[in-house]
Amino acid sequence: MPLSPIPSLTESSRQVLRVVASSGPITRPRLGAILNLSKPTMTAVVNELGALGLVAPIGSQQGAMGRSAAVYALGPAAGYVIGIDVGVAQVRAVAQGLDGSPLAAVELKIGKQQRATIEEVASIVDEAAKAAILAVGSRGQVLRSVAVAVPRIVSKSRLGQNKRRSPEAVLQRLRHSVDAPILLENNVNCAAFGELHNGVAKGRDIFIFLQVGVRIGLGIVIGGKLFRGFNGAAGEAGRIPFPWSANEVPEREGIEHYLGSDALMERCIAGWSTNEPPASARELFDRAEQGEKEALAWVNKHAADIGRMVGGCIGLFDPGLVVLGGGVGQNPFILEEVRHVSRELTWATEIASSTLGANGTVIGATRLAADYALATILGEAPDATVVLSSNEAAGDEPQPSFG
Numbered sequence: 001m002p003l004s005p006i007p008s009l010t011e012s013s014r015q016v017l018r019v020v021a022s023s024g025p026i027t028r029p030r031l032g033a034i035l036n037l038s039k040p041t042m043t044a045v046v047n048e049l050g051a052l053g054l055v056a057p058i059g060s061q062q063g064a065m066g067r068s069a070a071v072y073a074l075g076p077a078a079g080y081v082i083g084i085d086v087g088v089a090q091v092r093a094v095a096q097g098l099d100g101s102p103l104a105a106v107e108l109k110i111g112k113q114q115r116a117t118i119e120e121v122a123s124i125v126d127e128a129a130k131a132a133i134l135a136v137g138s139r140g141q142v143l144r145s146v147a148v149a150v151p152r153i154v155s156k157s158r159l160g161q162n163k164r165r166s167p168e169a170v171l172q173r174l175r176h177s178v179d180a181p182i183l184l185e186n187n188v189n190c191a192a193f194g195e196l197h198n199g200v201a202k203g204r205d206i207f208i209f210l211q212v213g214v215r216i217g218l219g220i221v222i223g224g225k226l227f228r229g230f231n232g233a234a235g236e237a238g239r240i241p242f243p244w245s246a247n248e249v250p251e252r253e254g255i256e257h258y259l260g261s262d263a264l265m266e267r268c269i270a271g272w273s274t275n276e277p278p279a280s281a282r283e284l285f286d287r288a289e290q291g292e293k294e295a296l297a298w299v300n301k302h303a304a305d306i307g308r309m310v311g312g313c314i315g316l317f318d319p320g321l322v323v324l325g326g327g328v329g330q331n332p333f334i335l336e337e338v339r340h341v342s343r344e345l346t347w348a349t350e351i352a353s354s355t356l357g358a359n360g361t362v363i364g365a366t367r368l369a370a371d372y373a374l375a376t377i378l379g380e381a382p383d384a385t386v387v388l389s390s391n392e393a394a395g396d397e398p399q400p401s402f403g
Helices: 011-023 028-035 037-053 116-135 164-173 187-198 254-260 261-271 283-287 293-317 332-345 357-378
Strands: 055-062 069-073 080-086 090-097 102-109 143-150 182-186 204-211 214-220 323-324 350-355 386-388
Touching: 011 028, 011 037, 011 055, 011 069, 011 164, 011 350, 011 357, 028 037, 055 357, 069 350, 080 116, 080 187, 080 261, 080 357, 090 357, 102 116, 116 214, 143 187, 143 283, 143 357, 164 182, 182 187, 182 254, 182 357, 187 357, 204 254, 204 293, 214 254, 214 293, 254 332, 261 283, 261 293, 283 293, 283 332, 293 323, 293 332, 323 332, 332 350, 350 386
Parallel strands: 080 143, 143 182, 204 323, 323 350
Antiparallel strands: 055 069, 080 090, 090 102, 182 386, 204 214
């Protein structure tokens, strides 16, 4: 269903819509109490939003005094959004209402037999988006926006420079099948945004999210918003010079090559001295948790390396909270050693493991899409790095607009 224009709303209606979107179903008296709106004003607001299909009654709730109160939720015209996580091995797509209510989830595998081409990945992303749209289609809701999380730097200056890169290829496919604004965002930024709204950093004004897996990345939240930097490249922690000493010359992306799980396993297998070495990082951690001494020594050494990087990040940002994520970083088994090493190098700072797991990135992408959609309906300036608007989606060449 194509986007429908939303008339300019009164300030009271905008306040009510924002609360309903953030809280989910809520009674009319509770809405009035939260916003300090009189009964006549609430009546006018409910009539306005109801006529536009933005809110709708979904039943009633018995009050303490025996009276029933109407319960309101977002209406079908508020629509839904889709968040897509383009991972290494799979693509996840999640459709939700603007209030976070789940509608559909799709996961498609990327072939492991050989490295998938950019065009194949773009095709899988397109297929996942179509499947999510189809799953929601019978509900008659409007698709308001789609946010795609990619493992690349996302910026105004980079988009369109190389159509063979994955972000451009993904946009090329999606814009022909999605009749809604398409947001493009870095995957670690999306994971940090997910932590801000649904994870251990919920409600925090400033924190950093350090992803440690096959690759290294940093999501930075300042003032409750993503900090993207001048070129959209803030948080490219893998570019930190490493090694850095009196007798060694740093290599490009040296820290990423050293801390990444592939490099960890190469060192581990090469230096293994007892029985058969583990075949993967997951096996290494499993054997360490079972008490195998050599596995435990390798895990503790890697945790210490991560702790040193965390200490450096604390010194740069003074974030108050560091959230560890990624295939290796989110493992609680390394947490105490990371805390211990970072405390030795800098001041005490709260460090926590992500609780969102592998879904953190798609959760953040979906929330970004929802925030963008709500801001658009409310007539506010949305926060996004790269947005391909719906009327541009049918064109032959991408004409991105940037928020």
